[in-house]
Amino acid sequence: MHILTFDIGGTSIKYGVLDRAGNIYEKGKFKTPNYNIDALISGIAEVKNSYKDKYEFEGIAMSCPGAVDDVSGVIGGASAVPCIHGFDIKKKIKEATGLSNIRMDNDANCAALAEVWIGAARDNKDVLFVILGSGVGGAVIKNKRIHKGANLHGGEFGYMIVSEDYTTLSTVATPVHMANSYARIKGISEGSVDGEQVFKLAQSGDEVALQEIKKFYRNIAIGIYNIQYVYDPEVIIIGGGISVREDLLQNIEAAMDELMKTVSIAKVRPTIRKCKYSIKE
Structure with missing residues (x-):
């Protein structure tokens, strides 16, 4: 089983396919549609579908700007990607990808966890x-x-x-x-x-x-x-x-x-x- 990962940035959305040991099997990026949530969700779904015949995913892990609430699925605050704030984004991603296990956190928190994990x-x-x-x-x-x-x-x-x-x-x-x-x-x-x-x-x-x-x-x-x-x-x-x-x-x-x-x-x-x-x- 593998994990599909996304890092939402103001310029690009980077993605990768990893395992639980931190090994990276695939990576890439696409331009961030900063003001269009439908385009952003579609981009995530397209990445998932491009790997559907190669990997079985246990879920999606996301690094996001803002005040990220992983329980409610709502990203509060403000960022360079305005379209991601103020609603249950996890629900939209689940519907678009068919994956029910979606986890997300603030980008700084994700970076910190990487350092205490294997950094x-x-x-x-x-x-x-x-x-x-x-x-x-x-x-x-x-x-x-x-x-x-x-x-x-x-x-x-x-x-x-x-x-x-x-x-x-x-x-x-x-x-x-x-x-x-x-x-x-x-x-x-x-x-x-x-x-x-x-x-x-x-x-x-x-x-x-x-x-x-x-x-x-x-x-x-x-x-x-x-x-x-x-x-x-x-x-x-x-x-x-x-x-x-x-x-x-x-x-x-x-x-x-x-x-x-x-x-x-x-x-x-x-x-x-x-x-x-x-x-x-």
């Missing part, structure tokens, strides 16, 4: 997973199980206030913010440079780029420090597009060195690792 935190039970992308998100793992919270907002670290003027972590600890801050200082339009370009400019000696990158890593370190002392996990895993950078941990650790020296009362230093399964996997 960077496979030997740990209590883990925090931090995703650095256009915002800051993540997941809380207790005894290798997701803690979703009373309002399905467990792991939404980006809402954390990190300054006296109520600035949140998501507005100061992302490559997007770093690039926009660089643009403002340089007097150019926001969006004219991205995070990757700022990193390249720093390599060429651009002082503003170097300063903004230092602030970026300091803010990440502050966020990690705060969640360490809230939950006291064994390890904090970093994911998201930034995780592909070879110097990521080195720079976060350097910022953490400075923080730990400044906050003399702090005795527990966070253990930080990069995720095994990056956005490019």
Whole structure:
């Protein structure tokens, strides 16, 4: 028996055929019909039907953006795929595919579970997973199980206030913010440079780029420090597009060195690792 899997993203819907050991037999993707739920459901059914003569499926597992309620089948909140929110999507998928066993969870939770299952935190039970992308998100793992919270907002670290003027972590600890801050200082339009370009400019000696990158890593370190002392996990895993950078941990650790020296009362230093399964996997 195999499992048909889907990852619903704002640009594409990725899919695969896996077994319970995590082996991948097939994979592919199709363009996300962001505002057309019928087209999205049809796409899922077409993928299932394309494999019907090759595999016997025990069910479908789905990774979705938003506040995912696997019991009711309703995805709350908002995302780059508006058509999936506010109704029982599991019911529609069951009707379209003929498969009754449909399970789904938030995309950050799914990524975190992969890391504690066969990834960077496979030997740990209590883990925090931090995703650095256009915002800051993540997941809380207790005894290798997701803690979703009373309002399905467990792991939404980006809402954390990190300054006296109520600035949140998501507005100061992302490559997007770093690039926009660089643009403002340089007097150019926001969006004219991205995070990757700022990193390249720093390599060429651009002082503003170097300063903004230092602030970026300091803010990440502050966020990690705060969640360490809230939950006291064994390890904090970093994911998201930034995780592909070879110097990521080195720079976060350097910022953490400075923080730990400044906050003399702090005795527990966070253990930080990069995720095994990056956005490019």
